Amino acid sequence: MQVPAPFEYERAESVDHAIGLLERLGSEARLVAGGHSLIPMMRLRLANPEYIIDINDLVAELGYIRVEGDHLHIGAMARHQELLESDILAQHFPMFRDAEKVIADPVVRNRGTIGGSLCQADPSEDLSAVCSTLDAVCVIKGSGGERIVSMHDFHQGPYETAVGDAEILTEVRIPIRANGGSAYNKVERRAGDWAVVSAGAAVWMDGDTITDGRVGLAAVGPNTTTIDQARDLLQGAAPSDELFAQVGAVCAENCDPDTDMRGSAEYKKHLANELTQRSLRTAVARATGQEA
Amino acid sequence: MEVTINVNGVDQTKEIEGRLLLVHFIRDSLGLTGTHWGCDTSNCGTCVVWMDEEPVKSCTVLAAMAGGRRVRTVEDLEQDGVLDPVQQGFIQEHGLQCGYCTPGMLMTSRALLDKNPDPTEEEIREAISGQICRCTGYSMIVRSIQWAANAENAVTVGASS
Numbered sequence: 168m169q170v171p172a173p174f175e176y177e178r179a180e181s182v183d184h185a186i187g188l189l190e191r192l193g194s195e196a197r198l199v200a201g202g203h204s205l206i207p208m209m210r211l212r213l214a215n216p217e218y219i220i221d222i223n224d225l226v227a228e229l230g231y232i233r234v235e236g237d238h239l240h241i242g243a244m245a246r247h248q249e250l251l252e253s254d255i256l257a258q259h260f261p262m263f264r265d266a267e268k269v270i271a272d273p274v275v276r277n278r279g280t281i282g283g284s285l286c287q288a289d290p291s292e293d294l295s296a297v298c299s300t301l302d303a304v305c306v307i308k309g310s311g312g313e314r315i316v317s318m319h320d321f322h323q324g325p326y327e328t329a330v331g332d333a334e335i336l337t338e339v340r341i342p343i344r345a346n347g348g349s350a351y352n353k354v355e356r357r358a359g360d361w362a363v364v365s366a367g368a369a370v371w372m373d374g375d376t377i378t379d380g381r382v383g384l385a386a387v388g389p390n391t392t393t394i395d396q397a398r399d400l401l402q403g404a405a406p407s408d409e410l411f412a413q414v415g416a417v418c419a420e421n422c423d424p425d426t427d428m429r430g431s432a433e434y435k436k437h438l439a440n441e442l443t444q445r446s447l448r449t450a451v452a453r454a455t456g457q458e459a
Numbered sequence: 460m461e462v463t464i465n466v467n468g469v470d471q472t473k474e475i476e477g478r479l480l481l482v483h484f485i486r487d488s489l490g491l492t493g494t495h496w497g498c499d500t501s502n503c504g505t506c507v508v509w510m511d512e513e514p515v516k517s518c519t520v521l522a523a524m525a526g527g528r529r530v531r532t533v534e535d536l537e538q539d540g541v542l543d544p545v546q547q548g549f550i551q552e553h554g555l556q557c558g559y560c561t562p563g564m565l566m567t568s569r570a571l572l573d574k575n576p577d578p579t580e581e582e583i584r585e586a587i588s589g590q591i592c593r594c595t596g597y598s599m600i601v602r603s604i605q606w607a608a609n610a611e612n613a614v615t616v617g618a619s620s
Contacts, residue, residue, distance in 0.1 A: 169499045176460060176477035176523040199524070206519050207500055209478075219477065221524050272589025274504060274567060277513045278520070358588040359502070 171209035178221045182229065182337060185222050186310050189333040192218040198335060199223075200244060201278035203271070204287040222335075229282070229337060232256055241339045243282025247271070250281060250294075260301055260341065261453055262349035262367050262446075266293045272359040282336045288326050291361040291386035295322065297351060298339055299393050300367035300383030305329075306338040313337070322390045344379075347371045348454025352442040353385075356429065362386040363429045366418070366442035368450040370401065377401050377451070382414065382443050387422035387435060394418045397443070406451040414447060415440035462526040466491070467535040477523050481515075482506045484522035485532055493533040493562050497591075504590030507563035508532045514570045516589075533562040536569060544607040545569050554603030556594035563590050568604045576615070577608055 177192070179185035189196055196218035199205050208214040222244070229242035232253045239259055241250070250256060251267035270293050271279060284294040285305065298305075299318040307314050307330055316329045323329060330336055349369035353362045365385040371378050380401030385391045396417045404410050424435035452458040463472040466489060473488050485494045485508065494517060497505040501519040508517045509531040517530075536543035545568045548554065555561045564587060571578060571586040578586070583604050584597070592600060 170480070171478040174477055176521065178523075178526075199521075202521070202524065203501055203516075203519050206480075206521065210499065219521070221521075223524060272504075273586055274507055274514045274516055274589045275501060275519075278515055 169210035171206070172212060172215045174209075174216055175218045176221065177218060178224060180224055182225060182308060182335060185220055185225065185335055186308065186333060188218075188220050189335070190310060192220070194332045196220055196332075198286075200280040200283040201246065201275075202283075203275050203279050204283065204289070234259075234343065237343050239341045239343055241281055241341070243285075243336045243338060244280050245282075247276035247279045247281075247284075248273070251276060259343055259347075260297075260349050260369075262297055262300065262351040262369065262450070265351035266297050266353070266365075266367070269293070269353045269355065275359070281339060285321065285339065286328055286330060286336055288322050288324075288328050288390075289361070290325050290388060290390055291365075292391060293351070293353060293362060293365055293385055295391040296365055296367050296383040296385035298341070299391050300351075300369050300381050301341045301349065302381065303339050303341045305336055306340060307331075307334050308337045309334040315340075319393070325389050344371050346373065346454055348450040348452065350446040350449035350453065352445045352449075354438050354442065361429075364424065364435045364438035364442060366439060366446050368443060368446035370406075370447070370450045370454050372451070372454045375405050377404050377406060380404075380414075380447070380450075382418055382447070384418060384422055384439055384443075386429075387424040387439055392422065394421050396421050401447075406447075408444075408448075411444040411447045415444040418443045460523065462523055464522065464525045464527075465529045467531055475522055477521065479522045480518055481508070481510075481520040481522045481525050481530070482517040484525070485517060485530070488522075491532050491534055495559060495562050497559070502589075502591070503560070503563075504567070504587075505560050505563040507566045507590065509566060509570065512570075514567050531566070533565055536565060543569060544610045545572065545604065547610065548603040548605075548607035549600075552599055552603040552606050554595065554600045560590055560592045564592070564600055568607065571604070572608055572611065577612060578604075580605070 197216040229244035231242040257264045305321045351367040353365035367383040370380040382397040419436040419440035426432045495505040497503040501516040506517045
């Protein structure tokens with residue numbers, strides 16, 4: 168029987184209350200949202216917080232998915248199931264639905280949140296790769312106010328984020344640009360598993376030309392990552408299978424997966440290449456209204 | 460700490476440790492052993508109960524987190540001596556052999572049919588993809604859930620004609 172070490176339980180009633188509790192309780196306090204990463208880690212005693220602050224009552228405050236101006240705003244407490252079912256999200260960024268279909272399983276998706284997923288900062292985590300691909304920013308709040316951090320700066324290493332001891336991730340913001348398309352592909356060993364490798368792609372088009380394109384990979388290094396060289400190749404290019412193959416090869420070259428029980432580094436590089444090509448092909452088809 | 464959880468329509472107030480998991484609250488504090496306790500890692504799904512009408516894996520929810528919320532367990536499916544159609548389906552189509560995964564399967568399939576009364580086979584398989592059966596190979600479970608959907612739809616059609 169795996170049971171967490173003893174801790175004190177607190178329940179936050181608002182974002183400001185949560186920040187107040189974090190300030191009072193100090194660095195040994197942890198927020199719990201869905202709990203499907205933190206609680207298993209606590210049972211294995213990989214995490215031993217002295218205080219747990221339950222933020223599930225913040226759903227009313229942070230459970231939104233909405234467009235404001237030219238950005239899509241997702242509250243940190245939006246749960247996977249809501250992200251999967253959101254039509255507005257699928258309309259602007261279909262890669263979210265691609266990813267959510269293969270994140271954990273439907274019962275776990277009823278609990279897990281986008282904020283928890285990003286703050287867990289697991290290098291294999293799918294929404295981190297999605298948000299990196301889409302050039303999202305994270306809104307972090309403390310008693311001194313809000314600050315905005317890019318996805319690149321948000322993840323500072325495996326299981327490490329830019330969120331300070333007395334701060335909370337409140338929102339993810341994604342820029343909406345015209346004529347865009349996106350897609351996400353993942354290879355997993357069995358239903359609900361972490362990725363062996365995942366690749367997301369997003370493109371923005373002007374007629375037959377890709378004006379901007381981004382690729383994000385998960386499970387290929389210490390952090391989910393975008394590949395700058397892919398962006399250089401895509402910018403201003405006309406989509407073709409040759410271009411996608413070139414970008415796939417560059418992504419494989421510029422990632423650094425480890426050999427582990429999920430596969431060899433060589434196999435993972437092969438996946439990074441192949442999945443990048445598949446995601447690019449679908450992203451372009453979606454951007455041009457030609458998805459099969 | 461003291462926690463009050465509404466379980467199957469009854470408020471249950473108990474003194475608990477903050478680290479008590481919901482599955483142990485249900486089984487040990489309340490003696491409702493219909494909910495099974497399996498892998499301990501939110502993979503196997505035998506511990507699925509409803510919290511505020513949604514299936515959750517109760518091994519990965521703190522009992523404290525369920526405070527003030529409604530929990531429904533497999534014991535609540537049978538009402539006044541009448542089995543729920545999903546329970547009848549598992550009997551009719553031999554949806555269980557050892558029975559270990561059954562409570563979780565029942566709670567997930569009940570939630571599925573409430574949301575989607577006429578699911579495709581693919582939708583059923585997706586709904587139970589977070590739950591592991593090591594006996595029947597899933598075909599019988601899928602057929603059991605289809606049996607329940609058909610039975611409920613037949614009743615609905617009969618009532619409206």
